[in-house]
Amino acid sequence: MNSMTSGTPASEGDLFEGDPAMLPSQHRDGDAPDTFRAAASDFERIPPQDQDAEQSVLGGVQLSKDAITEVVEILKGHEFYKPAHETIYRAVVDMYGKGEPVDPITLGEELTRRGEIAKIGGAAYLHTLVQCVPTAANAPYYAEIIRDKWKLRQAIEAGTKVTAMGYAQDADPEEVIEASAARLLALQATFDTGKDPAGWDASMEELVEGWEDDQAAGENPGLPMPWEDLQSMLCTVPGHLVILAGRPGMGKSVALLDLMRHLAVVHDRPAAFVSLEMARRQIMNRLIAAEAEIPQHDIRKRALTPDQWKKYDKVRGRIAASPLRLIVPPGGITVPQIRSALRRWQIEDRLPHALALDYLQIIKPDSQRGGNRTNEVDAIARGLKEIGLEFDIPVFAAAQLSRQTTGRESKVPQLSDLRESGEIEQAADAVILLHREDYYEPESERAGEIDMIIAKNREGSTGIVTAGFRGRYSKIEAMGQV
CATH class of the missing domain: 1.10.860.10 (DNAb Helicase; Chain A)
Structure with missing residues (x-):
């Protein structure tokens, strides 16, 4: 029996009882230094x-x-x-x-x-x-x-x-x-000693009353998004895992940063953007280009005109005051490390209202000992869904689509194109496939448009939302705003 649960103080020997090899050498030969004996005495108190x-x-x-x-x-x-x-x-x-x-x-x-x-x-x-x-x-x-x-x-x-x-x-x-x-x-x-927080003993009467309270609270539009049509179709709520998938350069990072920028800068709600592909300087370039509508090229060259500086001055205050966090983990990040960071923020009362990760397949697996790649990606997808449920926040993650989309006559992506894992589709509450005609045909009559194809949606219908892709500003806008 564990000495602590039985009400008896644990001693140093109790921790390694039955396995002397677990003790440091100075303890096995009975010649422990005084400093260690003093530390061991801490366990002898009531x-x-x-x-x-x-x-x-x-x-x-x-x-x-x-x-x-x-x-x-x-x-x-x-x-x-x-x-x-x-x-x-x-x-x-x-x-x-x-x-x-x-x-x-x-x-x-x-x-x-x-x-x-x-x-x-x-x-x-x-x-x-x-x-x-x-x-x-x-x-x-x-x-x-x-x-x-x-x-x-x-x-x-x-x-x-x-x-x-x-x-x-x-x-x-x-x-x-x-x-x-x-x-x-x-x-x-x-330590939660409140009334059955996990719901094991919740009666149907309690659940019905809770549902009625939710309905009486008024319309729930879901998480604010810069594209109203997509927002109304998804109605993203805490606990959801939303996957934005596309080929490299299709606009995944642009869409994720737009979502977090809109939430934090426009609606003043805490948001976190974790990038595993870009340096923080690159993210800031994109953020300012989108908010101030200054071409990225000019920002990268550090060649802003006086008029562009005026545009920047107008947005500087709200960008600087926004509760947006841009995280670029050195050496990558694992799902347990993401969970640990969120726990710390939760304790400090700094938990974001939404988390975005760019992108899923380059999140490091928990173990560095190697393993089946499909199983690793499956575990990452499940872990992100669990994080959303555990911390009661929506999680957005970019995902790569396989090359097979480029080999088909129709380049429109499908759910089966999700790369390396079927668990991504299974774990996600919604999957949005990004598609641009001008990605494949620059002279397409639909140049400047991006289709956000809702291929899976647990909370509503599927369909296509078309928006304007303004790549020079690193920005996606609703068609009426373009």
Whole structure:
């Protein structure tokens, strides 16, 4: 049994019990330095707990039904340090759920019926609990103390496990750091003692009421987009994974940056654009070209005219003040690293309203040991969908289409052209295929137009939205605005 969960402090030896090889050499030969002995003594202290608070809560719930009503919203039962106290509390909750009165007599009878009266020290202990309560009105306050002590014990247990991972001789440092961060940050979800946050016990009545509340809140247009027709068809909401796919140079990066620019600069909503292809300077060139309508060529040459500087001056303030983050990870990025960054932002209350990644197939696989490429891309696609659901934000990702589109008579892309993975299509809530006639025929009568082909849409219909592609400004505009 894990020493922390059993209520016994973990010692250094407990972490590696049964496997002396896991101990550093100075511990195997019994000649540990004094500094390490001092660190080991930290594990010998009694875990955080408050027996007075536990007794006061259990006494209070025997005196007042109102106290039970408030305490059950705070404690589940596992937060008690003393096992006997957890046994008593669970019996109280069961009796309360059945509508039975709770007092030392009825509670004693219930515990006797369960065969647990001896386990808690006899019926006399229930009367002792009542006598040590200053006032039943303070029961919720004492319950919060119990919950806080439990949280500290959980943090200690997580830290102990992280320590054991670090001592493993075959441990990969990067994997240990990622797993440690995930374990420690995941405690936040563990500490949610509210009403069934995962929905396991949600009744249909609750779900119907929630649906009615959503409808009463008014029309939900979805995430703001620079193209109204696409926005109304997709109605992108938190948790969605939207794939924008096309051949190289078709306009994937332009479309993604337009989406994030519109969200942050126009609507002042936090957005993050992660580029694995461009330097931050290149992204800034495109951003300013699009917002100020200055040709990219002039910006790259650093040859702005006085009129172009005036255009820039008009937009500088709103660009600089916008909650847009441009991220260019050195050396690439993995899905776990994206998740870790989002967890940090969530803790700091800086979580973006949408995340864009350019592009999916060059996100690094979790393991650097090599593997089947299709399986790696499948895992990346699933991981991005999980990130959207976990952090309740829409995720947009560019994806590459295979070369087979160029070999067909009709160059219009299809879902089957998604490169290297069928899981991309499966995981996505929506797939938008980008197509430009002038990409293949520069003199096409449709030059300057881009088709955004909605090939998959879980939340609505499929179809084609045509917009204006203004490549010199790194910008895609609704046809009425071109």
